[in-house]
Amino acid sequence: MTPSQEALTQDRGSAISVRDLRVAYGEREILHGISFDVLPGETLVILGGSGSGKSTLLRTMVGLERPTSGEIWLGGKNMATITPKELDDLRKTIGMSFQGSALFGSMTVGENVSLPLKEHSPLDDSTIEIMVRLKLDQVGLAGYENYMPAQLSGGMKKRAAVARAMSMDPQILFFDEPSAGLDPIIAAGIDELILKLKKAFGMTCVVVTHELASAFLIGDRMILLDRGVIVANGTKDEIQVSQQPRVRQFLDRIPEPELKDELSYLQMLIGDDATARK
Amino acid sequence: MAITDAVGRLAIDNFAYVGSLARLTFRAAVAVVTGPRQGAGLRYRRALHQAMAVGVEAIPIISLITFFVGVILALQSAHELKRFGAMEFVPNAVALSLTRELGPLMTAIIVIGRSGSAFAAEIGTMKVSEEIDALETMALDPVSFLVAPKLVAMLIMMPCLTMWSDFMGIAGGAVFGILGAGFTITSYFRATLDSLLKEDIITGLIKAFMFGMVITAVGCQEGLMTGLGSEQVGRSTTTAVVKSIFVVILVDLGFTALFYFTSPS
Numbered sequence: 001m002t003p004s005q006e007a008l009t010q011d012r013g014s015a016i017s018v019r020d021l022r023v024a025y026g027e028r029e030i031l032h033g034i035s036f037d038v039l040p041g042e043t044l045v046i047l048g049g050s051g052s053g054k055s056t057l058l059r060t061m062v063g064l065e066r067p068t069s070g071e072i073w074l075g076g077k078n079m080a081t082i083t084p085k086e087l088d089d090l091r092k093t094i095g096m097s098f099q100g101s102a103l104f105g106s107m108t109v110g111e112n113v114s115l116p117l118k119e120h121s122p123l124d125d126s127t128i129e130i131m132v133r134l135k136l137d138q139v140g141l142a143g144y145e146n147y148m149p150a151q152l153s154g155g156m157k158k159r160a161a162v163a164r165a166m167s168m169d170p171q172i173l174f175f176d177e178p179s180a181g182l183d184p185i186i187a188a189g190i191d192e193l194i195l196k197l198k199k200a201f202g203m204t205c206v207v208v209t210h211e212l213a214s215a216f217l218i219g220d221r222m223i224l225l226d227r228g229v230i231v232a233n234g235t236k237d238e239i240q241v242s243q244q245p246r247v248r249q250f251l252d253r254i255p256e257p258e259l260k261d262e263l264s265y266l267q268m269l270i271g272d273d274a275t276a277r278k
Numbered sequence: 279m280a281i282t283d284a285v286g287r288l289a290i291d292n293f294a295y296v297g298s299l300a301r302l303t304f305r306a307a308v309a310v311v312t313g314p315r316q317g318a319g320l321r322y323r324r325a326l327h328q329a330m331a332v333g334v335e336a337i338p339i340i341s342l343i344t345f346f347v348g349v350i351l352a353l354q355s356a357h358e359l360k361r362f363g364a365m366e367f368v369p370n371a372v373a374l375s376l377t378r379e380l381g382p383l384m385t386a387i388i389v390i391g392r393s394g395s396a397f398a399a400e401i402g403t404m405k406v407s408e409e410i411d412a413l414e415t416m417a418l419d420p421v422s423f424l425v426a427p428k429l430v431a432m433l434i435m436m437p438c439l440t441m442w443s444d445f446m447g448i449a450g451g452a453v454f455g456i457l458g459a460g461f462t463i464t465s466y467f468r469a470t471l472d473s474l475l476k477e478d479i480i481t482g483l484i485k486a487f488m489f490g491m492v493i494t495a496v497g498c499q500e501g502l503m504t505g506l507g508s509e510q511v512g513r514s515t516t517t518a519v520v521k522s523i524f525v526v527i528l529v530d531l532g533f534t535a536l537f538y539f540t541s542p543s
Contacts, residue, residue: 062415091417102412104404116416118320168416 014073015040015172015204016061021070023053023060030056032228033070038172043198043205045219045236047212047250052225054208055099058176061206062096063087074172092120095165099177101157103149103164109136110145113164120168135163138200139193155186162193173197175207179214187214194218212251216240224250299495299525302421302502306429306494309422325427332393332428333435337442340388344376344443347384348450351375356459365459369466370473372451377478381444383530386489389436390522394497397428398518401501402511410502425498429491436490437483444482481537488533489526496522 016038023031030053038044048054059065061072063079072079075090082090103112113132117123123131136142139159149157158178165173178194179187191214198205198218209215215222215236222239224232224247231246232239239247248254313321355371401424404410413420448470455461461469500518504510 059411064411064414088417091415094415096412096415098408098412100407102408104409104412105407115320115418119416119418164412164416 017073019071022068023056024068030228034230036223040204041202042220043218045215045222046208048225053228054225058208094172095170096174097161097165101161105149109147109160113167116167135167139163154182158190172204179211191217302499303495305421306425309426313422321427325430328428328431329435332431336392340443341446344384344446345450348447349454352451352454368455368459369469373470373474376447377444377482382440382482382485385440385443386526390493394493394522395515395519397497398500399515402504402514405504429494432490432494436486440486485533488529492525493522
């Protein structure tokens, strides 16, 4: 595909374009042909219940999973056909904050944040040290350079992970369940941090979460994933008033209906879940 | 047919596993030689840190074990040699057994227990806690970042530890030689040096080098293959130890046979 064809395939003005994306683990397909766009500077929240495929979608968007078919256009490159060298170059322009922080336990917080800079930038040690302090200050962890990750609380680890994700000044930040496992006050602090970073640096953010309060606070637009398909895609106001049954069920916290009869129960047990719930 | 199918499948799986070890070692070796200059200082420091953990910190336990192995070898040799009135050959038996076989093998088994298992546990834990994924999203190759420093450390430290094991084993043999076989310190070590050829030490060191490669490859490969959940880390660690010992013995057999059949005498 020529560069001009590539530019045409990615929607003009989109930071990320996903087209008919399918991802499978072995025989089991997780994402069943989904398409959406993320505009520059916006925060897209990917909502969905457990097992809906939202983490798989995020992992595929950062190149940790290979799509079985479809396209993910990011920075003018299709992640489905990208070469390893191009993927490495692309990854230097994105940052990812993992659900469990994924800080390197054998390194201090400062070493964690400085790692991408030491590996990829020509900056000298004293400049990197200043940048590390700056990044930690931006996430409210000034003075924690020499702490080990094990000495930090859950919220502080998340902040340190965000500082590391931001160390290369990425254009796009990905967050996997940023407030999972945190108490409401600490979770609110993380939401505030994401809003602050977006306001200060105009970053494009993609956030995977199932925390509704957090999603409506930080999101500009939302998509709701359900069993590997997008059931709703719109602004947070549109999602809020949507009458789509799965959206209402998710927003109104309505549990899954009881299985009606023995046959449905048996179908569920043998894995024919879709038929069972009809 | 079912048996032949199972045997065939087992053979294919094992060849595939050996292939994966070779591929990992090759990628790590390439990363050592052609790795980017950027961040090289960090990787050297990691290699040095690994060398301390693999080599220097193992010296006390290796010294103790190989010293006792030396005493045991001397006692066992003396038991037979005494019957033929050939006690003066105790230093020869101890020195040859240690330098050609038991020095490298005992060192490898101790290093598997200390470091091969640690490699699998460290990388397995990193896999479970998404740290390997984090490396990849930062455009850092886990093989270059994690495996290459371990390989460098192991390839340098295994021969060094083996030489130390040889020395401590011979010292152990000397204790029996002096106390139970009528040698003096000088006569025991002179007899040892007279019995040893350059090839005896070199073949032992070649084995140690290969064992180091195997221990790193199996430990790191098992770590990288760890599934989800902390239970899997324990499983990877156990598997790494068992497979490392098995592969080390196989490599030992191969090299011993090679040295035997290619030896000029």
